[in-house]
Amino acid sequence: MTTASWTHRHVLSLAEFSREDYDTVLTTAASFREVLSRRTKKVPTLQGQVVTNLFFEPSTRTRSSFELAAKRLSADILNFAPGSSSLTKGETILDTAKTYLAMGTDIMVIRHKQAGVPQSIAAEMDRLQSGVSVLNAGDGQHEHPSQGLLDLFSICQVLNPQKPSIGDLRGKKVAIVGDILHSRVARSNLWSLTAAGAEVHLAGPPTLLPREFAQFLPPTADRSPLQIHWQLEPALADADFVMTLRLQQERMSQHLLPSLREYHQRYGITRDRLRLCQPQVRVLHPGPTNRGVELASDVMDDPALSLVPDQVTSGIAVRMALLYLIGGGKG
Amino acid sequence: MAIELLREIRLIDPVAQVDRLATVLLDQGQVRAIDPDPQALPEGTQVIEAAGQILAPGLVDCYSRSGEPGHESRETLASLAAAALAGGFTTLALLPNTQPAIDQPALVQNLRDRWAALPEPSPHLHLWGALTQGAQGEQMSELAELATAGIVGFTDGRSIRDWVLMERLLDYAGPLGLPLMVMGQRASASRGPVLEGVEALRLGLVGVSAVAESSALTTLLELLRDRPARLHVMRLATGRAAALVAQGKADGLPLTASLSWLQLLCDTSHIDGRRPLPGSDRPPLPYDPSLHLSAPLGNPADRQALIAALKTGTIDAIAVDHAPYTYEEKTVAFAEAPQGAIGLELALPLLWSGLVMTGELTALELWRSLSQRPAELLGQTPQPIGPGQAQPLIRFDPAATWTVEPAQLQSLAQNTPWLGHKIAGRVVQTWLPT
Numbered sequence: 001m002t003t004a005s006w007t008h009r010h011v012l013s014l015a016e017f018s019r020e021d022y023d024t025v026l027t028t029a030a031s032f033r034e035v036l037s038r039r040t041k042k043v044p045t046l047q048g049q050v051v052t053n054l055f056f057e058p059s060t061r062t063r064s065s066f067e068l069a070a071k072r073l074s075a076d077i078l079n080f081a082p083g084s085s086s087l088t089k090g091e092t093i094l095d096t097a098k099t100y101l102a103m104g105t106d107i108m109v110i111r112h113k114q115a116g117v118p119q120s121i122a123a124e125m126d127r128l129q130s131g132v133s134v135l136n137a138g139d140g141q142h143e144h145p146s147q148g149l150l151d152l153f154s155i156c157q158v159l160n161p162q163k164p165s166i167g168d169l170r171g172k173k174v175a176i177v178g179d180i181l182h183s184r185v186a187r188s189n190l191w192s193l194t195a196a197g198a199e200v201h202l203a204g205p206p207t208l209l210p211r212e213f214a215q216f217l218p219p220t221a222d223r224s225p226l227q228i229h230w231q232l233e234p235a236l237a238d239a240d241f242v243m244t245l246r247l248q249q250e251r252m253s254q255h256l257l258p259s260l261r262e263y264h265q266r267y268g269i270t271r272d273r274l275r276l277c278q279p280q281v282r283v284l285h286p287g288p289t290n291r292g293v294e295l296a297s298d299v300m301d302d303p304a305l306s307l308v309p310d311q312v313t314s315g316i317a318v319r320m321a322l323l324y325l326i327g328g329g330k331g
Numbered sequence: 332m333a334i335e336l337l338r339e340i341r342l343i344d345p346v347a348q349v350d351r352l353a354t355v356l357l358d359q360g361q362v363r364a365i366d367p368d369p370q371a372l373p374e375g376t377q378v379i380e381a382a383g384q385i386l387a388p389g390l391v392d393c394y395s396r397s398g399e400p401g402h403e404s405r406e407t408l409a410s411l412a413a414a415a416l417a418g419g420f421t422t423l424a425l426l427p428n429t430q431p432a433i434d435q436p437a438l439v440q441n442l443r444d445r446w447a448a449l450p451e452p453s454p455h456l457h458l459w460g461a462l463t464q465g466a467q468g469e470q471m472s473e474l475a476e477l478a479t480a481g482i483v484g485f486t487d488g489r490s491i492r493d494w495v496l497m498e499r500l501l502d503y504a505g506p507l508g509l510p511l512m513v514m515g516q517r518a519s520a521s522r523g524p525v526l527e528g529v530e531a532l533r534l535g536l537v538g539v540s541a542v543a544e545s546s547a548l549t550t551l552l553e554l555l556r557d558r559p560a561r562l563h564v565m566r567l568a569t570g571r572a573a574a575l576v577a578q579g580k581a582d583g584l585p586l587t588a589s590l591s592w593l594q595l596l597c598d599t600s601h602i603d604g605r606r607p608l609p610g611s612d613r614p615p616l617p618y619d620p621s622l623h624l625s626a627p628l629g630n631p632a633d634r635q636a637l638i639a640a641l642k643t644g645t646i647d648a649i650a651v652d653h654a655p656y657t658y659e660e661k662t663v664a665f666a667e668a669p670q671g672a673i674g675l676e677l678a679l680p681l682l683w684s685g686l687v688m689t690g691e692l693t694a695l696e697l698w699r700s701l702s703q704r705p706a707e708l709l710g711q712t713p714q715p716i717g718p719g720q721a722q723p724l725i726r727f728d729p730a731a732t733w734t735v736e737p738a739q740l741q742s743l744a745q746n747t748p749w750l751g752h753k754i755a756g757r758v759v760q761t762w763l764p765t
Binding site: 015090092093094112113114115116117119120122123139140141142143181184187210212213215216 | 527528529532533534535536537602604616617618658659662663664665666667
């Protein structure tokens with residue numbers, strides 16, 4: 001594995017990733033995918049290191065994925081969940097992080113329902129010169145970098161199963177459909193897909209896709225442009241990949257949508273609608289899926305169309321890669 | 332205080348519209364002569380070489396928050412007074428939303444008594460009285476009685492969400508002769524910690540719509556028409572709001588406006604922690620909760636529009652809106668943090684280095700907005716600097732560098748994005764007439 005170009009202590013946002021960074025992650029993840037296909041699926045890479053899952057916001061899927069990834073790398077795992085914590089007893093988020101630092105944590109995997117918390121903890125860890133790495137496992141509506149990277153890996157694996165690379169994505173059309181406004185996954189996807197040179201089309205109702213998203217990317221030459229659509233059809237036309245997003249039930253009470261029914265009628269991904277896309281189109285979803293709302297059940301269960309199970313499997317390899325890259329130099 | 336000669340100091344006087352080098356003779360803190368005959372100085376004159384420094388009227392803050400009574404761990408009256416003087420503020424007006432709120436004459440008197448008992452010297456204190464009982468925005472305070480207690484005006488330190496109540500308040504309190512001060516903020520479709528826009532989208536923070544301010548302001552201006560009330564709009568945050576104030580003033584409405592000093596220096600582009608802060612060579616911490624303000628921090632274009640409106644006088648005053656919070660209260664996620672930041676010791680140095688040094692504001696415009704106009708809003712008549720005028724003066728050294736850290740701050744609170752930064756500018760001497 002060549003990781004010489006890797007310079008990040010933390011993984012907080014894909015906005016700061018270069019093309020080389022993406023390829024390093026993809027190459028590393030591909031080699032871990034190979035490890036995961038062996039009989040003995042464990043490597044000693046992070047032996048003796050402590051990985052702490054600080055999940056201030058409850059999560060089962062992402063936490064399990066990180067936990068398994070860390071175990072496959074032979075790290076010791078600590079899990080923090082707010083239900084069993086002293087956060088309600090006057091302890092601040094930084095106190096919690098410092099407690100786990102004092103236990104000898106090397107890598108903190110952090111999720112919080114508010115944007116910016118992993119950044120704040122990373123800044124504090126740097127101020128203390130602790131050497132601890134922070135991996136953002138989802139902060140509010142801001143970013144979910146490991147999900148963005150596993151989506152990228154799943155897509156690149158379809159395009160080049162042997163040696164996935166972001167170069168394969170250049171010129172491909174990717175539609176991201178649904179509640180873009182509240183999605184940290186979509187925000188991470190925007191950075192990775194446009195860095196790869198994909199043609200990115202966002203589609204959703206105006207209440208969930210504000211027009212300002214057209215200016216989301218800073219005007220630099222090495223990113224592909226972004227288009228926004230309040231109609232689904234132009235986004236799907238000739239698309240190579242369709243990324244769907246979870247729609248939260250509370251959007252109705254916030255006056256953002258009239259009903260799930262109307263949402264599905266206008267933006268739901270069905271077999272019929274996928275005929276607008278390229279014949280080999282693949283569909284992604286970060287999970288958990290509202291079957292029959294953002295994604296029709298038969299599409300989700302069709303292995304010829306759905307990449308959802310691959311995303312979950314890739315997730316472990318990608319998270320192993322991230323833990324390896326930021327943890328490799330420690331200890 | 333003795334007889335002091337400040338040689339070659341930059342004299343800034345917004346009332347007289349003077350900004351020039353001068354040599355000033357002070358006797359017991361009062362100006363005795365400007366450019367006196369160097370051969371005829373009184374015996375014992377202490378000569379201070381003040382080249383590069385500034386002599387100007389003491390600053391006047393039209394609203395700030397005290398921790399005492401109710402939240403003495405944030406700030407006491409003693410620490411507030413010390414912070415104000417250290418920052419050059421010789422007059423201070425406090426918001427009434429303490430615990431309990433200042434909504435009765437007895438509470439006004441109680442606060443005055445506490446202030447009088449502070450170890451001298453302390454800045455001149457003015458108090459705002461609560462518009463509503465407990466400053467809760469529900470039931471009118473006993474405004475007529477409160478008006479007799481020597482307050483400068485009525486405010487809850489925020490917006491009145493009930494428009495019927497707002498209309499009645501203007502009707503009832505207007506003829507009492509004191510101004511009403513409110514924020515223009517309608518209950519927004521989305522209650523977020525920053526103004527809406529592409530920066531909010533990138534940050535993943537909920538954006539408050541700019542219309543929340545402008546629509547409230549439009550309603551306020553309509554209510555003000557043909558009513559015998561004076562209205563002060565506080566904490567302006569958007570360019571659109573500034574335009575509405577300009578229109579209201581052009582229509583002859585009895586209207587004045589102010590904003591928080593931070594809205595002139597920071598905007599949503601600072602929150603990700605990548606751009607250096609004005610007056611510093613370092614960025615703030617990412618998602619620093621001290622940048623969660625009321626009104627929410629605006630976008631870069633708003634900041635430019637607000638600076639322009641300040642220059643033309645559409646916006647009358649810069650308020651410090653000092654909002655002390657403890658470390659525990661502010662060490663939370665950005666969106667969950669209480670709104671506000673400290674500023675009494677930071678406003679002058681940072682506005683000087685961040686706006687005057689860069690040419691965006693003139694020194695006279697800054698002093699007009701930080702001293703002359705705030706004093707007028709508080710019912711005073713500022714006088715030009717000259718012999719025979721007893722007025723607070725400060726000597727400011729724009730080049731003096733210091734680090735914003737607990738040991739250097741008089742304030743008990745440290746909630747500022749500049750914490751730990753080295754900045755330039757310090758008030759080196761203050762003369763308070765007794």
